[in-house]
Amino acid sequence: MRAAVCTEPGPARNLTLGQLPDPVPRSGQVLVEVRAAGVNYVDALFVEGRYQIKPPVPFVPGSEIAGTVTAVGPDAVGAPALGTRVMASVGLGGFAEQVTVPVTSVVPLPDGLADTVAATLAQSYATMRFALTNRTTVRPDETVVVLGASGGIGMAAIDVAHHAGAQVVAVASSDERLERCSDQGANVLINSTTTDDLKSAIRDATNGGADVIVDPVGGSATDASLRALGTFGRLVVIGFASGDIPALPANQVLLRNRTVVGVDWGAWAMSNPTDNHALVTGIIADAASGMLSPQQPTEYPLAEVGTALAHLQQRVLAGKAVLVP
Numbered sequence: 001m002r003a004a005v006c007t008e009p010g011p012a013r014n015l016t017l018g019q020l021p022d023p024v025p026r027s028g029q030v031l032v033e034v035r036a037a038g039v040n041y042v043d044a045l046f047v048e049g050r051y052q053i054k055p056p057v058p059f060v061p062g063s064e065i066a067g068t069v070t071a072v073g074p075d076a077v078g079a080p081a082l083g084t085r086v087m088a089s090v091g092l093g094g095f096a097e098q099v100t101v102p103v104t105s106v107v108p109l110p111d112g113l114a115d116t117v118a119a120t121l122a123q124s125y126a127t128m129r130f131a132l133t134n135r136t137t138v139r140p141d142e143t144v145v146v147l148g149a150s151g152g153i154g155m156a157a158i159d160v161a162h163h164a165g166a167q168v169v170a171v172a173s174s175d176e177r178l179e180r181c182s183d184q185g186a187n188v189l190i191n192s193t194t195t196d197d198l199k200s201a202i203r204d205a206t207n208g209g210a211d212v213i214v215d216p217v218g219g220s221a222t223d224a225s226l227r228a229l230g231t232f233g234r235l236v237v238i239g240f241a242s243g244d245i246p247a248l249p250a251n252q253v254l255l256r257n258r259t260v261v262g263v264d265w266g267a268w269a270m271s272n273p274t275d276n277h278a279l280v281t282g283i284i285a286d287a288a289s290g291m292l293s294p295q296q297p298t299e300y301p302l303a304e305v306g307t308a309l310a311h312l313q314q315r316v317l318a319g320k321a322v323l324v325p
Helices: 041-047 121-135 152-163 175-184 198-205 220-227 250-257 265-271 273-289 302-313
Strands: 002-004 017-019 029-039 064-072 085-089 098-102 106-108 143-146 167-172 188-191 210-215 229-237 259-262 298-301 321-324
Touching: 002 302, 017 302, 029 085, 029 121, 029 302, 041 302, 064 098, 064 121, 085 121, 085 273, 106 273, 121 152, 121 210, 121 229, 121 259, 121 265, 121 273, 143 152, 143 198, 152 167, 152 175, 152 210, 167 175, 167 198, 175 188, 188 198, 198 210, 198 220, 210 220, 220 229, 220 250, 229 250, 250 259, 265 273, 298 302, 302 321
Parallel strands: 143 167, 143 210, 167 188, 210 229, 229 259, 298 321
Antiparallel strands: 002 017, 029 064, 029 098, 029 321, 064 085, 085 106
């Protein structure tokens, strides 16, 4: 089968396809023919050796897939029938034509949900639902500010917060990107490129201070966001897409009884598989019913994996991207 094989750490844009033996499901596994594989920032970090987990080479990156069950291994109790459409979080191995997955990790897909959309839900929507329901709870009368709002995590944050009844303020780097955020449900838009004082812009947009700020960006935006929180405000730290991990002033956490909330959905999902399965199943159901509104991702052929990762890193993309074998 064809797969994107990382033979040594290096620029993600240089990742190319190779040939690997067709996988065979072991005990408790199913074989999935991949129809779409979500492309995420963390995939580029894995390829470049910049993630905290460094798998031995060679390895196949790609953490979320959707496809069709084509074989079932022994002792795979509760496995879906052959031909069932499923999605799964696989950690690694998704950028391939086939992948073996533990039967406990696959979630059957309803007919109304496209493979391309399903393959982009785990990283972004599971992260944000975990963040805004498990790590903190957003109330309908609250205001949620989303940094990097036009990216995959940002668009999911807007959607989850909007459907929780919150007022959503989107912060993005262009009017075009902000238009997409508005279509997703954002109520107020802030152009970070034309705004000289992000702290003041957020305070003005939230009547004196935000209740929740979702931060997947890091860098100087984090300090400005912390200072823009209102009383009992929560800064939800998702990641550091800017490449700069900030140091936070503890006195600003103390002021106005603020809270800084760390979110590591991946680690939680691995240590709480039953709870995570319920969380992901709920997201799939809500997306199929229209309660959530994930957008159609940008599609790339599997052979253009390097280009897709480079576009993600260079912020060419708005929203999510998928590889389509």
